[in-house]
Amino acid sequence: MVTLRLIAMAALSFLAASGAHATEVKCKGNEAMLTRYLGMFDEVFNGRKLDRIAEYTSEDFQPHDSAPGTPKGHEAIRLLVTNMAKSFPKRKLTNDLIICGGDMVVAYQTVEGINDGPLFGGIPATGKSFNFNWIDICRFKYGKVVERWGAGDALGMMTQMGFKLTPPSAEAK
Amino acid sequence: MRSFLLAAIVCAVAAPAVAIETQCKGNEKNLETYLKMYDVLFMKRDESRVLEFYAPEFVSHNSDAGGGGAETRTAESMKPMWIDSKKNQPDRVMINELILCAGNLVVARVTMKGTQTGPLFGMTATGKTYSTTATDIYRFKDGKVVERWGNSDGIGMLSQLGLLLPFAQAQAARAEKK
Numbered sequence: 001m002v003t004l005r006l007i008a009m010a011a012l013s014f015l016a017a018s019g020a021h022a023t024e025v026k027c028k029g030n031e032a033m034l035t036r037y038l039g040m041f042d043e044v045f046n047g048r049k050l051d052r053i054a055e056y057t058s059e060d061f062q063p064h065d066s067a068p069g070t071p072k073g074h075e076a077i078r079l080l081v082t083n084m085a086k087s088f089p090k091r092k093l094t095n096d097l098i099i100c101g102g103d104m105v106v107a108y109q110t111v112e113g114i115n116d117g118p119l120f121g122g123i124p125a126t127g128k129s130f131n132f133n134w135i136d137i138c139r140f141k142y143g144k145v146v147e148r149w150g151a152g153d154a155l156g157m158m159t160q161m162g163f164k165l166t167p168p169s170a171e172a173k
Numbered sequence: 174m175r176s177f178l179l180a181a182i183v184c185a186v187a188a189p190a191v192a193i194e195t196q197c198k199g200n201e202k203n204l205e206t207y208l209k210m211y212d213v214l215f216m217k218r219d220e221s222r223v224l225e226f227y228a229p230e231f232v233s234h235n236s237d238a239g240g241g242g243a244e245t246r247t248a249e250s251m252k253p254m255w256i257d258s259k260k261n262q263p264d265r266v267m268i269n270e271l272i273l274c275a276g277n278l279v280v281a282r283v284t285m286k287g288t289q290t291g292p293l294f295g296m297t298a299t300g301k302t303y304s305t306t307a308t309d310i311y312r313f314k315d316g317k318v319v320e321r322w323g324n325s326d327g328i329g330m331l332s333q334l335g336l337l338l339p340f341a342q343a344q345a346a347r348a349e350k351k
Contacts, residue, residue, distance in 0.1 A: 026275040065306065065326070096234075097310070097322065099280060101273040102196030106280045108234075108310060108322050133236065133324050135308040137271070137282065149271075149282060151308050153236045155327030165294055165336055 023095045030100035033140050037098070037105040040138075040145065044077065046093050048085050053077045057145045064149040087117045087125075093134070103141065109134040111152060115161055128161045193269045200274035203313050207272065207279045210311075210318070215267045215283075218255040223248045227318045234322040235309070261291025261298075270306075282308045285325070289334050294327075296336050305330040 027034040040056035043049045053074045063076040070076055084091065091113030099106040112131040118124055134152035138145045197204040210226040213219050227248035233240040238254040240246050258265060265287030273280040286304045307325035311318050331337060 026278055028276075097278075099273070099275045099278055099310070101275040101280070102198075104196060104273055106273060106310070133234065133241075133322065135310070135322075135324060137273075137280075137308070149308070151306060151324055151326060153324040153327070155331070156236045156324075158328065165296060165331065 023098060025098045027098060027100035027105075030105075032143070033100055033103075033105055034098065036140060036143050036145075037107065037138060041093070041095065041107070044081060048081050050078055050081060053081075058141065061145060062147045064147065065151050087119050088113050088115060089117050090114060103139055105136075105138045105140065107136045107138075109136065111157075126161045130157045130160045132157045132160070193272060195272045197272060197274035197279075200276075200279075202316075203274050203277065203279050204272060206313055206316050207281065207311065208269075211267070211269065211281075214255060218259040220252040220255040220259075223251055223255075225317075227251060228314065231318055232320045234320070236324055239321070261293065262287045262289065264288050264290070277313050279311045279313065280308070281311075282306065293334070294331070294336070296334075299334050299336065301334045303330045303333040305333070 025034065036056065040052075043052040044056055057074060057077055059073055061073050061076060063070060063072065063080075066076065066080075070079070091111060094110045094112075095107050096110055097108040099108075110131065111134050112129070114129045115126045119126075132153040133156075134150065137149040139147040195204065206226070213222050214226055230245055230247055232243055233246045234243050235241050238257070239251050265285060268284045268286070269281055270284060271280075271282040284304060284306050286302070288302045289299050291298050305326045306329075307323060309321065309323035312320035
């Protein structure tokens with residue numbers, strides 16, 4: 001069963017890596033905003049170019065869904081990008097669906113890769129592969145992202161990496 | 174007339190809770206369908222009406238109990254999710270925060286609040302409360318869902334309930350292997 005799942009995952013990774021991936025885009029009339037989102041996606045999220053953060057996000061950028069105490073502004077994105085690069089140096093992000101509406105862009109993405117760097121909280125790398133979904137919501141103003149909601153199936157990812165749930169009592173043993 | 178209707182719907186939904194941001198101009202019909210589905214299925218969890226909102230067969234990319242991996246599901250197969258939710262977390266509410274429409278798609282970002290008074294992810298009841306976020310995307314055709322995507326902050330929810338992933342165990346197992 002586990003082997004089957006691994007084969008399926010490998011097949012999925014291959015398909016995504018082969019470049020045969022088609023992104024569905026619903027952005028008619030919002031092409032300028034779409035271009036800005038794709039620029040940020042390529043240069044900042046996938047390219048991890050820290051010196052391009054200011055090009056795509058406002059100085060008062062407001063992140064949502066972040067850990068308490070996360071700073072605002074360019075620093076928020078800089079931390080996110082550098083932390084992801086540490087834990088998942090080779091992870092690949094693919095846009096499956098991009099939707100524009102009003103002043104917002106919503107992107108449904110596939111995140112895949114191998115956990116070959118230490119995880120948050122100093123957990124050593126598991127070396128396991130993962131494939132999970134992510135939804136990014138960005139609000140644009142004057143061509144820059146002013147607000148972002150980002151949420152992924154992190155629980156699914158952790159489960160794929162072999163972590164299991166434990167009730168509090170069992171953990172205390 | 175249309176905008177008046179829309180205003181009435183938004184006002185009625187927004188009245189008891191926080192303000193909803195809605196970006197659905199020109200897509201009022203899909204917004205209306207989503208809000209009706211939200212009320213009947215997501216809030217009341219009336220699984221007997223599932224065929225009103227889901228096509229007999231649809232594609233699910235969601236990682237919840239409704240299934241995922243771009244697999245085909247039937248409206249019938251969605252029923253247990255709402256039956257379990259109603260049974261195990263009767264006080265669970267869902268609050269719309271952002272609804273965005275484009276073409277035949279509707280995106281909804283919601284907050285879910287409740288008390289874990291029944292089993293969850295195979296864990297027994299903790300009696301603790303939680304407040305977690307979820308984002309869902311629906312593709313509508315002839316007023317019914319034909320495709321769905323989504324995720325929720327499961328880790329955030331489990332942390333609030335004290336059902337943490339055993340990081341310490343993982344570290345110990347790794348140390349043993351060395």
